[in-house]
Amino acid sequence: MITSLLVANRGEIACRIFRTCGELGIRTVAVYSDADANALHARVADAAVRLPGAAPADTYLAGDLIVKAAVASGADAVHPGYGFLSENADFARAVLDAGLVWIGPPPEAIEAMASKTRAKELMGLAPLGEVTEADLPVLVKAAAGGGGRGMRIVRRLEELDAALESARAEAAGAFGDGEVFVEPYIEHGRHIEVQIIADTHGTVRALGTRDCSLQRRHQKVIEESPAPGLTEGLTDELHALAVRAARAVDYVGAGTVEFLVAGDKAHFLEMNTRLQVEHPVTEAVFGIDLVAEQIRVAEGHALAEEPPRARGHAVEARLYAEDPAHDWAPQTGTLHRFAVPEGVRLDTGFTDGDEIGVHYDPMLAKLVAHAPTRAGAIRKLAAALERATIHGPVTNRDLLVRSLRHEEFTSARMDTGFYDRHLTALTRATPDPYAPLAAALADAHGRSRFGGWRNVPSQPQVKRYAMAGEEVEVHYRHGRAGLEADGVRVVHADADLVVLEVDGVRRNFKVARYGDDIHVDATRLTALPRFPDPTAQHAPGSLLAPVPGTVVRVAEGLTAGAAVRAGEPLLWLEAMKMEHKIAAPATGTLSALHAVPGQQVTVGALLAVVQET
Numbered sequence: 001m002i003t004s005l006l007v008a009n010r011g012e013i014a015c016r017i018f019r020t021c022g023e024l025g026i027r028t029v030a031v032y033s034d035a036d037a038n039a040l041h042a043r044v045a046d047a048a049v050r051l052p053g054a055a056p057a058d059t060y061l062a063g064d065l066i067v068k069a070a071v072a073s074g075a076d077a078v079h080p081g082y083g084f085l086s087e088n089a090d091f092a093r094a095v096l097d098a099g100l101v102w103i104g105p106p107p108e109a110i111e112a113m114a115s116k117t118r119a120k121e122l123m124g125l126a127p128l129g130e131v132t133e134a135d136l137p138v139l140v141k142a143a144a145g146g147g148g149r150g151m152r153i154v155r156r157l158e159e160l161d162a163a164l165e166s167a168r169a170e171a172a173g174a175f176g177d178g179e180v181f182v183e184p185y186i187e188h189g190r191h192i193e194v195q196i197i198a199d200t201h202g203t204v205r206a207l208g209t210r211d212c213s214l215q216r217r218h219q220k221v222i223e224e225s226p227a228p229g230l231t232e233g234l235t236d237e238l239h240a241l242a243v244r245a246a247r248a249v250d251y252v253g254a255g256t257v258e259f260l261v262a263g264d265k266a267h268f269l270e271m272n273t274r275l276q277v278e279h280p281v282t283e284a285v286f287g288i289d290l291v292a293e294q295i296r297v298a299e300g301h302a303l304a305e306e307p308p309r310a311r312g313h314a315v316e317a318r319l320y321a322e323d324p325a326h327d328w329a330p331q332t333g334t335l336h337r338f339a340v341p342e343g344v345r346l347d348t349g350f351t352d353g354d355e356i357g358v359h360y361d362p363m364l365a366k367l368v369a370h371a372p373t374r375a376g377a378i379r380k381l382a383a384a385l386e387r388a389t390i391h392g393p394v395t396n397r398d399l400l401v402r403s404l405r406h407e408e409f410t411s412a413r414m415d416t417g418f419y420d421r422h423l424t425a426l427t428r429a430t431p432d433p434y435a436p437l438a439a440a441l442a443d444a445h446g447r448s449r450f451g452g453w454r455n456v457p458s459q460p461q462v463k464r465y466a467m468a469g470e471e472v473e474v475h476y477r478h479g480r481a482g483l484e485a486d487g488v489r490v491v492h493a494d495a496d497l498v499v500l501e502v503d504g505v506r507r508n509f510k511v512a513r514y515g516d517d518i519h520v521d522a523t524r525l526t527a528l529p530r531f532p533d534p535t536a537q538h539a540p541g542s543l544l545a546p547v548p549g550t551v552v553r554v555a556e557g558l559t560a561g562a563a564v565r566a567g568e569p570l571l572w573l574e575a576m577k578m579e580h581k582i583a584a585p586a587t588g589t590l591s592a593l594h595a596v597p598g599q600q601v602t603v604g605a606l607l608a609v610v611q612e613t
Contacts, residue, residue, distance in 0.1 A: 002077045004029060005026050005076075005295075006028075006029040006049075006070040006077070006078050007079050007080075008060065008063075008081065008084065008085055008086075008091075009081030009084055010031075010032065010060060011041055012347050012348050012349040013275075013277075014081060015044060017081060017291050020291040023292075028046045029048070029075045031051050031066055032050060033050075033054070033059035033060065036059075040348075040349050051069065057360070060084040061085060063085055066085070066091075067091075070095070077298065078100050079295075081274075086104070086273075088114070089108070102298065104274065104294075105249075105273050109249040113270070115179070116141060117179070120268070120270075122248055122249070128182045135184065137185040138153075138184060138185050139152070139185040140152040140153075140163045140181075140182055142167060142174075144171065144176075144177040149174040150170045150174065150180060152164075154185075169579070189261060189415055190211060190260070191258065191259075191269075192211055192213075193209065193210050193212060193257060194207075194208070194242035194259075195207040195254070195255075197255075200297065206239035208225055208285060209238060210225045214419070216324070221320075222400065223278035223315070225282050226310065238257075241257065254275050254279070254293065255272060256276045258270050258271070275290060278366075280345060280366060285311065286308040286309070313373060313376070314371075315374075315381050316368045317381055317385060318366055319400065320364060321362040321363075321364055321392070322394070322395070329546040330358075330362040330576045331394045331547075332393060332547075333356055335353070335364070337352050338350060338388075338389065338390055338391070339389040340367060341387050344384040345369075345370075346366075358548045358575055364395065367385060374412070378404050378405075378409075382401050391514065394524065403418075403422075406426070431523045434500060436474045437474045437488070437498075437500070438498040438500065439518045439520050440474045440476055441485070441490060441498045442493060442495055442513070443513070444463075444483060444493070445495060460475035461476050461477065462475055463527070464529075464530065467523065485500075495513075496511055496512070497510060516528075542606055542608075542609050543582055543609065543610065544607065545602065545607055546582075546603070548601065548603050549576075549580070550574050550599070551571060551595045551599040552597065553597050554597060555569055558593065559590075560592055561589065561591075563588075563589055564590050566583075566586050566587045568583060569581050569582070570590070586610060588612040591610070591611040594608060
């Protein structure tokens with residue numbers, strides 16, 4: 001019987017596993033990097049062990065240190081979570097060799113399926129060999145790991161070599177394995193997967209389907225269960241293929257078999273020999289706890305004789321600290337306030353005051369809604385996201401809400417190209433036009449009693465803000481009756497709440513300020529100085545770092561004075577295990593190149609200057 005469990009992971013998944021352990025009466029042990037010393041998962045565990053030495057981005061890949069931590073802490077089992085070492089057969093063996101219980105499939109099953117190339121061979125498939133024009137478009141894909149890392153779409157043959165190089169570099173950094181392969185890229189397909197669970201007594205069970213078609217950079221954003229619109233015959237076929245894949249490797253525990261579905265045809269993608277990020281939608285529909293099932297199976301128990309019955313529909317959205325309107329650039333900083341309405345499930349590794357750093361995936365949380373119908377679950381989730389309080393860096397919250405309410409999604413006609421078609425419209429800024437006035441009035445209320453009011457007409461007070469990439473200016477006055485503004489009636493104003501009456505409609509605005517960053521409901525503003533600093537401007541054509549990270553490489557042969565074309569890649573940054581391409585903004589001459597490989601840069605750092613011709 002397991003009494004103490006170490007989670008070889010961090011963030012949201014570690015906290016989620018700890019929650020189940022608490023319900024089962026199992027003691028919990030966390031591991032943490034120096035960058036995660038104050039992280040939530042390290043704080044909520046019964047015990048926590050620092051992983052020394054390795055760079056923060058690689059700490060959770062140090063399997064030998066994690067096994068030592070498990071032994072030293074008195075843990076008798078290890079759960080790998082997802083990502084990092086969760087599909088590393090050598091790590092699984094090291095855990096077992098140390099006399100610990102491994103909460104996962106046998107190392108041999110991981111080995112057989114962890115490499116996507118070997119998995120395809122096992123299923124009677126094979127990746128492409130030499131690529132020709134007739135094969136395009138193709139997908140370059142990392143053989144190990146997942147989460148969209150090490151994947152590139154290639155539409156022109158001359159782009160293949162660069163895509164292979166870039167994918168290898170990203171895969172090696174994320175998984176410690178730079179092997180990649182090439183397969184046909186199926187456009188307008190749906191990403192469908194089947195959750196399986198197997199015990200040591202010969203039972204393999206398929207627990208429904210999930211649709212994970214809404215993706216950015218091949219990483220899932222919105223998932224749901226069951227996958228809508230599948231025929232009964234196709235659903236049965238997917239279940240049978242998933243069970244067949246599991247039996248082929250004598251699988252034990254929870255896993256997922258992934259497919260790309262085009263029309264009524266299913267194409268096998270891979271088998272993930274671990275718990276998936278999106279497992280909560282399956283839990284909601286079947287009324288089970290997959291982590292608890294994993295633990296029971298690892299203890300040798302058989303699955304229940306009667307399979308759980310599906311009920312209703314569940315939808316999950318991944319909330320990221322990123323800017324979808326600017327190439328999904330990850331964001332960093334303090335998460336000042338984070339709260340969601342009741343009625344939805346929240347899985348997160350963050351709480352108020354936590355820092356979002358540069359070393360790890362920028363996912364803040366997963367929100368999951370369950371309802372009797374698909375439409376009800378979508379409506380509940382969209383409303384919860386819209387009403388959530390998220391004060392801190394830019395997030396994809398607005399994108400999620402608009403995606404959930406998009407007609408293509410609500411009618412279940414989406415595919416993996418959803419964001420290719422709709423991203424521009426979905427990220428079009430629509431800030432509340434009265435947010436800047438509410439911010440100004442909230443800031444001004446404390447001064448209204450001390451010398452602001454005059455007995456004669458005077459010039460209005462002026463405040464300037466940055467909002468949705470633009471500068472806005474608002475005017476207000478201190479009058480006899482208090483604060484006044486043209487075109488509206490100020491009903492109430494204090495530091496936290498402003499009430500305005502606009503065209504006979506009364507509206508409440510909740511205001512929170514953290515230095516120069518101001519949040520008015522869901523609108524984010526930055527207070528600007530009254531007189532801008534003219535020295536803070538950059539020359540036209542300046543390329544600034546969109547994210548904090550490391551310059552991993554510069555285009556071959558690129559030097560100052562070189563001619564460049566609009567859109568041509570000049571250099572690459574790595575942040576949170578993802579590569580970000582920095583391209584020439586216009587055709588012209590590279591008049592300056594400040595970036596060098598290995599250089600650490602902050603947001604806004606000057607990387608290069610292109611002089612347009």
